[in-house]
Amino acid sequence: MSGPAKAFVLLPDEIRHILVILTVSSAAALIYGALSPDLPAGYEPACVIVMAGFALVFSLIRYVFSLVVPERVSVFAVSAAALLIAFLLRDNAVMDMMEYSGPVVTKGALSLIVYLLWLVLRLYQGSLVTCPALCLVSFGIHIYSYFTGMSDEPQGALGKVIYASLFVLFIHYITAFTGYEKKRMYPFTFFVFMLVCILMIPGRKDPINWEPVIDAGRKIAAGAGDMADSFAYYLSGLVSGAGYQTGYTSFEQSDGPISRSKRTELVVKTTDNTTFYFVDEESGRRFKGRRTVYLTGTGEVDHKRILDVLYSFYAHGLVREDVYLFARTSKLDIGYAYLKTADEIVPQCPIRVTGKTGDPVVGPGNGRKHKKGYELHTDYLDLDLGSPYLIRILRSPNVKVSREEVDYDTLAKYAYMLFGIRFSDTVSQDEYASWQHDERFIEEDLDINGASERMDRLAHEITAGCDNDFDKCLAIETYLRQYRYNTEAGGNGKGNTGSAEGMSTLADGFLFEQGEGYCIHFASSMVMLMRLNGIPARLDTGYRYSFPFDPQDSYEVRAENAHAWPEAYISGFGWVGFEPTSIMTSSGERSWHRRPAAGEGADNGSRHYVSGGNEPVHAPSVVPEAEDVSGKRDEELKTVLGSLKLIAVIVSMVVLMIFLMLGGSWLYRSVRYRNAGPEGRLKLDIDDILRCIRNYSGCTFEDRGLLTDYSPYVPDRFSDRTAEAFEICYGMMYGKGTVTEEEVSAVRELRDTMRKEMRPLHKKSHERNGDQA
Numbered sequence: 006m007s008g009p010a011k012a013f014v015l016l017p018d019e020i021r022h023i024l025v026i027l028t029v030s031s032a033a034a035l036i037y038g039a040l041s042p043d044l045p046a047g048y049e050p051a052c053v054i055v056m057a058g059f060a061l062v063f064s065l066i067r068y069v070f071s072l073v074v075p076e077r078v079s080v081f082a083v084s085a086a087a088l089l090i091a092f093l094l095r096d097n098a099v100m101d102m103m104e105y106s107g108p109v110v111t112k113g114a115l116s117l118i119v120y121l122l123w124l125v126l127r128l129y130q131g132s133l134v135t136c137p138a139l140c141l142v143s144f145g146i147h148i149y150s151y152f153t154g155m156s157d158e159p160q161g162a163l164g165k166v167i168y169a170s171l172f173v174l175f176i177h178y179i180t181a182f183t184g185y186e187k188k189r190m191y192p193f194t195f196f197v198f199m200l201v202c203i204l205m206i207p208g209r210k211d212p213i214n215w216e217p218v219i220d221a222g223r224k225i226a227a228g229a230g231d232m233a234d235s236f237a238y239y240l241s242g243l244v245s246g247a248g249y250q251t252g253y254t255s256f257e258q259s260d261g262p263i264s265r266s267k268r269t270e271l272v273v274k275t276t277d278n279t280t281f282y283f284v285d286e287e288s289g290r291r292f293k294g295r296r297t298v299y300l301t302g303t304g305e306v307d308h309k310r311i312l313d314v315l316y317s318f319y320a321h322g323l324v325r326e327d328v329y330l331f332a333r334t335s336k337l338d339i340g341y342a343y344l345k346t347a348d349e350i351v352p353q354c355p356i357r358v359t360g361k362t363g364d365p366v367v368g369p370g371n372g373r374k375h376k377k378g379y380e381l382h383t384d385y386l387d388l389d390l391g392s393p394y395l396i397r398i399l400r401s402p403n404v405k406v407s408r409e410e411v412d413y414d415t416l417a418k419y420a421y422m423l424f425g426i427r428f429s430d431t432v433s434q435d436e437y438a439s440w441q442h443d444e445r446f447i448e449e450d451l452d453i454n455g456a457s458e459r460m461d462r463l464a465h466e467i468t469a470g471c472d473n474d475f476d477k478c479l480a481i482e483t484y485l486r487q488y489r490y491n492t493e494a495g496g497n498g499k500g501n502t503g504s505a506e507g508m509s510t511l512a513d514g515f516l517f518e519q520g521e522g523y524c525i526h527f528a529s530s531m532v533m534l535m536r537l538n539g540i541p542a543r544l545d546t547g548y549r550y551s552f553p554f555d556p557q558d559s560y561e562v563r564a565e566n567a568h569a570w571p572e573a574y575i576s577g578f579g580w581v582g583f584e585p586t587s588i589m590t591s592s593g594e595r596s597w598h599r600r601p602a603a604g605e606g607a608d609n610g611s612r613h614y615v616s617g618g619n620e621p622v623h624a625p626s627v628v629p630e631a632e633d634v635s636g637k638r639d640e641e642l643k644t645v646l647g648s649l650k651l652i653a654v655i656v657s658m659v660v661l662m663i664f665l666m667l668g669g670s671w672l673y674r675s676v677r678y679r680n681a682g683p684e685g686r687l688k689l690d691i692d693d694i695l696r697c698i699r700n701y702s703g704c705t706f707e708d709r710g711l712l713t714d715y716s717p718y719v720p721d722r723f724s725d726r727t728a729e730a731f732e733i734c735y736g737m738m739y740g741k742g743t744v745t746e747e748e749v750s751a752v753r754e755l756r757d758t759m760r761k762e763m764r765p766l767h768k769k770s771h772e773r774n775g776d777q778a
């Protein structure tokens with residue numbers, strides 16, 4: 006074939022492969038953008054342009070080589086250029102042209118990834134599965150992203166090119182499949198012309214209103230996702246393994262290995278700030294912290310906890326400026342997802358809990374399990390248990406005023422003055438009277454049944470030198486946080502959280518034998534060690550959720566967020582939660598770090614009394630929420646993780662495409678062969694025999710469509726059988742038109758034998774044995 010004619014034939018193939026890589030790279034960029042929402046807006050189109058540019062460069066290099074050298078040689082000759090490009094661009098980041106301090110991946114790395122994909126496409130260009138599979142996956146990703154808002158779609162000219170390319174490739178491969186037996190009636194040149202025409206069509210000034218279609222697509226996608234999640238969730242309850250998965254439960258828990266589950270069990274929403282900023286006093290650096298909420302499961306909503314806290318503040322004579330340093334009211338809307346329980350899941354210190362209709366939720370209800378979509382709207386008191394100003398109160402429980410001396414109206418006015426809480430909407434007079442006279446804890450909270458002597462000795466050794474209950478609890482918490490967290494840890498199977506004896510078994514094994522465990526081991530141990538010190542204690546279960554740094558419309562609380570923690574009753578204040586689990590941050594590490602401004606606060610006695618409202622007019626000064634300064638080390642880590650994430654996504658896609666290509670090709674050939682009939686199978690077997698002869702001989706000759714042209718290149722030991730096979734084929738084509746099963750079997754056996762023995766790698770050894778090619 007002459008140079009110009011060869012160029013005309015090869016050019017459409019190069020264009021097709023460039024378009025396939027363009028669509029695949031845009032789909033990969035969409036996935037990566039969804040996984041890394043903190044990337045700058047220009048990162049996705051930058052990656053697409055760079056990767057498409059590399060595909061164009063490789064195709065041009067190969068195109069030049071192909072005019073003078075054989076096909077295979079030209080494909081692999083590009084590897085030298087690819088390695089050179091990767092070396093030269095190894096330090097050149099994709100975002101170096103934009104204001105972005107964290108380069109995610111280098112252009113050199115992208116060039117190698119593109120070359121790998123390009124090479125696969127070139128080597129398997131004859132397959133009817135490779136390119137169509139890639140385009141189909143890319144098409145599906147773009148459609149899903151468009152209807153679900155998974156990531157920002159490319160805009161402007163680039164977006165038009167991508168979607169036009171997807172459309173053209175999709176139509177091209179449909180016609181290729183349907184018209185394959187007709188030798189593809191429409192060449193790719195026709196579709197290139199179609200693509201150019203589409204791109205030349207000017208866009209409308211006023212875009213088409215696709216909202217109804219988009220809404221319908223989103224509903225279909227959401228419905229399909231919910232159906233899949235529901236099926237997987239309910240099916241999971243039918244199978245049990247050696248361990249169990251994380252997730253909320255109101256039943257007692259036994260020790261044993263657990264596996265984490267990312268199943269969404271709650272969806273929460275809040276309009277409050279979920280982060281805070283503070284300045285480290287020693288280094289002077291500014292940091293950003295995340296707020297953490299503990300959600301506890303309860304059969305009924307109890308307001309005694311908020312009454313305990315308000316009474317403590319009142320008895321200590323605190324005013325709004327004092328309380329502002331460590332307490333705030335907050336709102337949280339809680340929606341049940343894949344959660345099976347009749348319990349109400351609420352924050353630890355609820356003020357008011359209402360249902361979907363706005364009616365107060367008290368419980369315990371009728372005991373029926375709540376379904377998906379059940380909603381709770383909560384107002385609660387958020388406390389900074391790491392604040393030194395609140396710790397000062399917890400360390401001095403002696404109060405001058407008893408509960409009986411504080412009447413309903415007095416505490417109601419005080420609650421409104423501090424936080425704007427209206428008792429009429431929260432606590433009834435009867436509930437208040439019950440709180441005044443009820444015991445703060447029950448006898449079970451001091452139960453030490455099953456505790457061993459060595460546990461009792463350890464409990465008093467840890468708290469030696471502590472002169473108040475709160476410091477004893479802190480000492481126990483600090484001691485337990487030295488133990489190793491391990492979800493694979495398992496005891497003797499006899500411990501559980503349902504009784505003092507069961508918790509004692511858990512604690513004894515954890516403290517003196519295993520030395521490692523997870524939340525129920527840490528929590529049970531702290532409960533028993535506190536009780537052995539005469540401090541009422543209990544184990545609470547629910548969720549521990551830390552909000553992300555970036556605000557969102559809603560937050561998913563997953564099964565892996567399920568948690569167990571201990572609570573101690575501190576006289577004069579009420580129930581206080583602790584965090585002995587070593588993998589979790591302690592209350593001190595989560596502190597808001599609020600400090601009184603100069604001349605304000607309890608330290609110097611200068612206070613400003615303000616009546617009503619949620620925020621005091623003369624609130625102590627706090628660090629403004631101006632910027633996030635997590636530090637260069639965190640940024641570098643994020644950059645590295647982002648780079649690995651992008652590379653992993655693209656490599657995974659390439660591996661998936663190779664798998665689909667090989668598996669799809671094998672499946673296509675198998676189905677086609679099985680359904681071809683005797684005559685069709687004979688023709689396919691003859692084609693395979695001819696291919697074996699061509700590959701084995703390594704010679705190039707003009708195929709005139711005559712089987713006898715191949716005879717001189719057949720090894721001697723196969724010449725007779727090959728001649729018979731050719732004769733059978735000619736007889737079918739020009740004679741009787743049919744073949745027998747015996748003839749088909751003979752040709753198939755010849756094909757299988759030639760496949761095994763006539764490989765190119767074995768050619769020289771065959772020649773040494775006397776074969777002639």
